[in-house]
Amino acid sequence: MSGNRAVAYVGPGEVEVHDIPYPTLELKDGPGVNPANVGRKCNHGVILKVVTTNICGSDQHMVRGRTTAPEGLVLGHEILGEVIEVGSDVEFTKVGDLASVPFNIACGRCHNCKEGKTGICLNVNPDRPGSAYGYVDMGGWVGGQAEYVMVPYADFNLLVFPDADQAREKVRDLTMLSDIFPTGFHGAVTAGVKPGSTVYIAGAGPVGLAAAAGAQLLGAAVVIVGDLQEERLAQARTFGCETVDVSKGDPKDQIEQILGVPEVDAGVDAVGFEARGHGAGSATEAPATVLNSLMEITAAGGALGIPGLYVTGDPGGIDDAAKVGALSLSLGTGWAKSLSFTTGQCPVMRYNHGLMMAILHDRVEIAKAVNATVIPLDDAPRGYQEFDKGAPRKYVIDPHGMLAA
Ligand code: NAD
Numbered sequence: 001m002s003g004n005r006a007v008a009y010v011g012p013g014e015v016e017v018h019d020i021p022y023p024t025l026e027l028k029d030g031p032g033v034n035p036a037n038v039g040r041k042c043n044h045g046v047i048l049k050v051v052t053t054n055i056c057g058s059d060q061h062m063v064r065g066r067t068t069a070p071e072g073l074v075l076g077h078e079i080l081g082e083v084i085e086v087g088s089d090v091e092f093t094k095v096g097d098l099a100s101v102p103f104n105i106a107c108g109r110c111h112n113c114k115e116g117k118t119g120i121c122l123n124v125n126p127d128r129p130g131s132a133y134g135y136v137d138m139g140g141w142v143g144g145q146a147e148y149v150m151v152p153y154a155d156f157n158l159l160v161f162p163d164a165d166q167a168r169e170k171v172r173d174l175t176m177l178s179d180i181f182p183t184g185f186h187g188a189v190t191a192g193v194k195p196g197s198t199v200y201i202a203g204a205g206p207v208g209l210a211a212a213a214g215a216q217l218l219g220a221a222v223v224i225v226g227d228l229q230e231e232r233l234a235q236a237r238t239f240g241c242e243t244v245d246v247s248k249g250d251p252k253d254q255i256e257q258i259l260g261v262p263e264v265d266a267g268v269d270a271v272g273f274e275a276r277g278h279g280a281g282s283a284t285e286a287p288a289t290v291l292n293s294l295m296e297i298t299a300a301g302g303a304l305g306i307p308g309l310y311v312t313g314d315p316g317g318i319d320d321a322a323k324v325g326a327l328s329l330s331l332g333t334g335w336a337k338s339l340s341f342t343t344g345q346c347p348v349m350r351y352n353h354g355l356m357m358a359i360l361h362d363r364v365e366i367a368k369a370v371n372a373t374v375i376p377l378d379d380a381p382r383g384y385q386e387f388d389k390g391a392p393r394k395y396v397i398d399p400h401g402m403l404a405a
C-alpha cells in the first residue's frame with residue numbers, strides 16, 4: 001500500500017483533493033501538526049480503510065476562514081472504516097473489524113478519560129485538553145476525509161460493530177455515530193429533555209436535526225426547531241418537528257403560537273458563534289443571539305445544551321471582542337432563572353454504543369432525519385460548497401465507492 005488521497009483546506013472558501021502520504025503508526029510532520037506531536041509513536045493505533053466520512057458544520061468554520069487553520073490541513077473528523085492494519089500494542093481490535101471512530105481522540109489513560117470526559121483528554125493535544133482528527137489547534141492528527149487514516153489508542157477509541165455485514169446495511173445511519181448523532185443527543189440530554197418535555201432547538205443543520213431526533217428518542221412532547229433557511233426547516237418537518245423561522249422575528253413569539261406559552265422546558269444551541277440575528281437582524285451575524293434568546297425562552301430551572309461551537313479566536317469576528325471570542329451575554333437573565341449550561345465537545349463515547357443499538361434495532365432513522373447524501377471523494381469540494389449555501393443535507397463522502405457499488 002502506498003498512496004492516499006484526502007480533502008485539504010487550501011484557503012478561505014476552498015478545499016481540494018490532494019495526494020498525501022499513506023498513514024503509518026507514527027504521527028509525522030505536516031500542515032497543522034503540533035511540533036510536540038511530531039514523531040509520536042502510535043503502536044496502540046490502527047490503519048483504517050475509510051468507508052464513509054462526513055462533512056461537518058465544524059469543518060465549515062475552518063473552510064470559511066473563521067479559524068487559524070493552516071493551508072494544506074487535511075480535514076475530516078467523522079469517520080467509519082474497516083481495520084486493515086493493527087499496531088503491536090493493539091490487543092482486541094482485529095483486521096476486518098468495521099468500526100465508528102468518535103471524533104474526539106482520547107487516550108483512555110488520563111483522569112478525564114477515566115471519568116468518561118473524552119472530549120477533554122489530557123494526553124492527545126499539547127496545546128490544550130481535547131483533540132480531534134483534521135482540526136485546527138487539535139494536535140495535528142491527520143483528518144479522515146481520505147482513503148486511509150490512522151486512529152490512535154484504537155482499543156479505546158473504536159466502536160466496533162458487532163456484525164460487520166449487518167452494519168454495512170445501515171452504514172448511512174451508523175456513519176452519524178462518529179459525531180452528529182451523539183452530539184445532538186448530548187445537546188438534548190444536557191438540556192434536560194425527558195418524556196413530556198417541550199424543547200426548542202436553534203439551528204436546523206445536521207446537528208440541530210440530530211438533536212431533534214435525539215429529543216424524540218428521549219420522549220419529548222414537542223420538538224421545535226428554528227432556523228432562517230426554509231429548506232432546512234422543511235427537512236425538520238419531515239420527521240414530526242414543529243418549526244420557527246427566525247428571519248420572521250423572535251422565536252419566542254412563534255413558540256407561543258405553537259405551545260400557548262412563550263417558553264420551553266429545554267433549550268439547545270445547535271448554531272454556534274456564526275449565529276445570525278433574529279427578524280430584520282437575520283441578514284447579519286450576531287454571535288450572542290442564540291445564547292441570549294435561549295436564556296429568555298427556557299423556563300426557570302431549565303438547562304441549555306450548547307453543542308454549537310464557540311471559539312477563542314475568530315479572524316472574521318464582527319468586532320474586536322468577537323475576534324477573541326468575547327460575546328455580549330445577558331448572563332443576568334440566566335442567573336436569575338437558575339439555568340444550567342453545558343458546553344464543549346460532545347464526549348461521543350458516552351452515547352455511541354446506545355445510539356448504535358437504537359439504529360441497529362430500528363428505533364431511529366437518523367440518516368433520513370438529516371437527509372444523508374452520499375458523494376464520491378472527488379466531489380467533496382462541491383459538497384462543501386452546497387453545504388455552505390445551506391443545502392438541507394448531510395454530505396457523506398464514500399472514498400472507495402463502496403456505498404455507490
Ligand atoms: P450548520 O452550519 O450546517 O448549521 C447551523 C445552522 O444554524 C444553519 O442552518 C444556520 O442557518 C442556522 N442559524 C444561524 N443563525 C441562527 C439563529 N439565530 N437561530 C437559528 N438558527 C440559526 O452546522 P451543523 O453541522 O449543524 O453544526 C452546528 C454547530 O454545532 C456548529 O457550530 C458546529 O461546529 C457545532 N458542532 C459541535 C460539536 C460538539 O461536539 N460540540 C460537534 C459537531 C458540531
Ligand code: ZN
Pocket residue numbers: 055056057058059077078103179180
Ligand atoms: Zn463533526
Ligand code: ZN
Pocket residue numbers: 106107108109110111112113114120121122123
Ligand atoms: Zn485521556
